[in-house]
Amino acid sequence: MTTPPSQPKRRVHIRTYGCQMNVYDSDRMADVLAPLGYAPTDDVALADMVILNTCHIREKAAEKVFSELGRLRNLKQEKAARGEQLTLAVAGCVAQAEGAEITARAPWVDIVLGPQSYHRLPELVARVARAGALPANPQTGAPGGNKLLETDFPVESKFDHLPEATQGQGIAAFLTIQEGCDKFCSFCVVPYTRGSEYSRPVAAVLAEARRLVALGTREISVLGQNVNAYHGEGDNGPVGLARLLRTLAEIPGLDRLRYTTSHPRDMDDDLVAAHAELPQLMPLLHLPVQSGSDRMLAAMNRGHTADAFRRIVDRLRAAQPGLALSSDFIVGHPGETAADHAATLALIRDVGFAMAYSFKYSARPGTPAAGAPLQVAEALRDERLAEIQALLRDQQQAFNRSRIGMTMEVLFTGPGRHPGQVAGRTPWLQPIHLLGPASLIGRIAPVRVVGTQPNSLSGMLVAGAGQSHLTPAAQEPAPV
Numbered sequence: 001m002t003t004p005p006s007q008p009k010r011r012v013h014i015r016t017y018g019c020q021m022n023v024y025d026s027d028r029m030a031d032v033l034a035p036l037g038y039a040p041t042d043d044v045a046l047a048d049m050v051i052l053n054t055c056h057i058r059e060k061a062a063e064k065v066f067s068e069l070g071r072l073r074n075l076k077q078e079k080a081a082r083g084e085q086l087t088l089a090v091a092g093c094v095a096q097a098e099g100a101e102i103t104a105r106a107p108w109v110d111i112v113l114g115p116q117s118y119h120r121l122p123e124l125v126a127r128v129a130r131a132g133a134l135p136a137n138p139q140t141g142a143p144g145g146n147k148l149l150e151t152d153f154p155v156e157s158k159f160d161h162l163p164e165a166t167q168g169q170g171i172a173a174f175l176t177i178q179e180g181c182d183k184f185c186s187f188c189v190v191p192y193t194r195g196s197e198y199s200r201p202v203a204a205v206l207a208e209a210r211r212l213v214a215l216g217t218r219e220i221s222v223l224g225q226n227v228n229a230y231h232g233e234g235d236n237g238p239v240g241l242a243r244l245l246r247t248l249a250e251i252p253g254l255d256r257l258r259y260t261t262s263h264p265r266d267m268d269d270d271l272v273a274a275h276a277e278l279p280q281l282m283p284l285l286h287l288p289v290q291s292g293s294d295r296m297l298a299a300m301n302r303g304h305t306a307d308a309f310r311r312i313v314d315r316l317r318a319a320q321p322g323l324a325l326s327s328d329f330i331v332g333h334p335g336e337t338a339a340d341h342a343a344t345l346a347l348i349r350d351v352g353f354a355m356a357y358s359f360k361y362s363a364r365p366g367t368p369a370a371g372a373p374l375q376v377a378e379a380l381r382d383e384r385l386a387e388i389q390a391l392l393r394d395q396q397q398a399f400n401r402s403r404i405g406m407t408m409e410v411l412f413t414g415p416g417r418h419p420g421q422v423a424g425r426t427p428w429l430q431p432i433h434l435l436g437p438a439s440l441i442g443r444i445a446p447v448r449v450v451g452t453q454p455n456s457l458s459g460m461l462v463a464g465a466g467q468s469h470l471t472p473a474a475q476e477p478a479p480v
């Protein structure tokens with residue numbers, strides 16, 4: 001990133017909470033601020049501007065924002081006492097959902113902006129400066145001018161206005177292709193905070209992917225809240241995710257593709273076929289199911305049954321025998337009985353997951369489930385969560401152990417924790433480290449897995465490069 005010479009050097013510290021889409025958005029905010037002379041810094045003490053890019057998905061995630069804002073108020077006051085300025089912005093889904101509350105509870109915040117408004121950040125920063133909002137009142141930390149609240153859902157997409165992505169590209173990069181959701185699961189705030197479903201046009205996605213690859217990216221995870229609902233405009237009408245992936249797979253040098261997060265209802269035949277066809281499409285699929293009980297799936301408005309999910313997994317494994325599954329589970333949704341919980345445990349045992357995320361149900365304001373009768377007691381939710389997590393942990397460890405002795409292609413992404421080590425990721429997204437030269441970074445090389453640790457694998461380099469990410473040994477169904 002270059003800073004125009006006429007601009008003073010300023011620093012922005014962006015703290016990201018929540019999902020990978022927020023990671024992508026934080027990088028885009030760094031991009032829009034770059035022409036104003038802002039360079040990113042990891043050190044909050046050096047920052048002239050701090051942005052909290054927030055997550056509203058669960059209560060705990062949202063609460064963190066207010067405690068962090070308390071700490072930032074102190075920092076702002078300390079800076080003001082030294083005659084220095086600190087601009088504070090709250091972005092993301094908490095800003096969208098609780099903008100008015102933020103300005104009331106934390107008046108020292110200068111800018112509150114929702115996820116659809118990041119392209120407007122430079123204008124808002126300029127308005128803060130013009131309004132004389134800074135320096136802040138040294139007693140309260142409150143800015144002098146009005147707080148700027150920007151939480152509209154504009155008719156045009158922010159993607160039409162954001163500059164070319166320059167931040168965040170690496171050997172493995174994210175690329176947001178779709179945003180928002182029209183599914184309205186009973187428990188979820190996303191349709192309210194991110195708005196209705198929007199897909200970026202194919203040409204824009206391809207241009208960004210080509211740029212990333214030219215800068216050294218070898219693996220792209222295309223992102224969306226409902227990524228397999230993607231239907232971006234192509235040359236001859238809308239294009240689904242499978243066709244987009246096939247087109248991305250033609251980009252020379254783009255060796256690996258992933259997509260997340262998908263919904264079982266949008267797992268169509270074409271997408272299943274893409275798993276069979278595309279060696280670039282990595283064999284770990286994150287497919288949230290949330291519950292194994294038909295009653296709960298109906299209450300959650302998921303639009304499918306537990307058996308329908310099992311059949312989808314069967315079709316995917318028939319298409320790609322090496323495929324492993326990841327998922328999300330919610331424990332203790334209103335109305336969940338012991339029998340419903342047992343059905344979830346049964347589904348987990350039947351399917352076998354290589355990894356998964358499980359969450360205690362958290363009532364989110366404005367969602368249908370928050371007002372539902374029969375909320376499950378906290379202690380019961382804790383108990384059920386512990387049971388599900390123990391089972392998922394066992395399955396993850398079994399899956400990791402099942403890789404021992406296999407040779408697989410590893411994408412090396414950086415140095416390891418210890419001298420002489422390099423670190424990378426397996427096709428199944430497991431972190432792996434081994435002794436090897438730094439020249440491996442940015443390359444894909446065959447590695448034999450020799451051991452497992454709780455959260456990673458260890459391996460040894462194998463002489464000679466393979467052609468596929470799956471060796472014959474790895475094509476056996478995962479014994480989990």
Ligand code: 5AD
Pocket residue numbers: 057058187188189288290328329330359360361362363364
């Ligand atoms: N409570 C608990 N977990 C939730 N998730 C979404 N909303 C809630 C909620 N209200 C989980 C779902 C989703 C993941 C991103 O977060 O499992 O797939």
Ligand code: SF4
Pocket residue numbers: 181182183184185188189190191225226263
């Ligand atoms: Fe939320 Fe995903 Fe359901 Fe959409 S499909 S409402 S993002 S959980």
